Amino acid sequence: MAFTMAPPEGMQNFVSHRVARTPETPEPILAGVEDEVSAAASHYTQPHEVEEFVKQTGVDSLAISIGTSHGAFKFKVKPGEEPPPLRFDILEEVEQRLPGFPIVLHGASTVMPEYVDLINRFGGRMEKAVGISEEQLRRAARSAVCKINIDSDGRLAMTAVLQKIFAENPGEFDPRKYLGPARDELIKMVRYKNEQVLMSAGKA
């Protein structure tokens, strides 16, 4: 098996001291959009390929695909319907094949409902935004997953605050009055994730 330009399906990016110059090189396999990279469909990681991939590339960690995806609209679910669970069976098999090897998850925002509600309530339009449940992230954080990438929740936190401020004060034009609160909310959200979801507080 040879890996040249792109990793096999489901190994969307990797970290390597020998191969990649940047710490992580996302490949267009995980669904959604990140920077200029986008992918329409996601493919689950094939656990039988990971050992060979790690051996041949010399990567230091491996981002796998078990059902997370980039963006704020991760799943198409009907009202009241639960999004599909993450494929912990794949994660467990990867852990067995690569004992102690650092695993990474991308696209792991919960798409926090309180922010989505605020945005919708104050004139925004993000009705069908849905993400990964906190419970599943807590479970992932207890496993070989050592890094969980969250971006959309930060975007939502700041947008929700701005949307509310401008709806309530349409005449506001002092950036200190809206960028300050937006930043404070972002800090609050990150603190919450570290302390209550990823359980990574004090472990840096």
Ligand SMILES: [Zn+2]
């Ligand atoms: Zn990512």
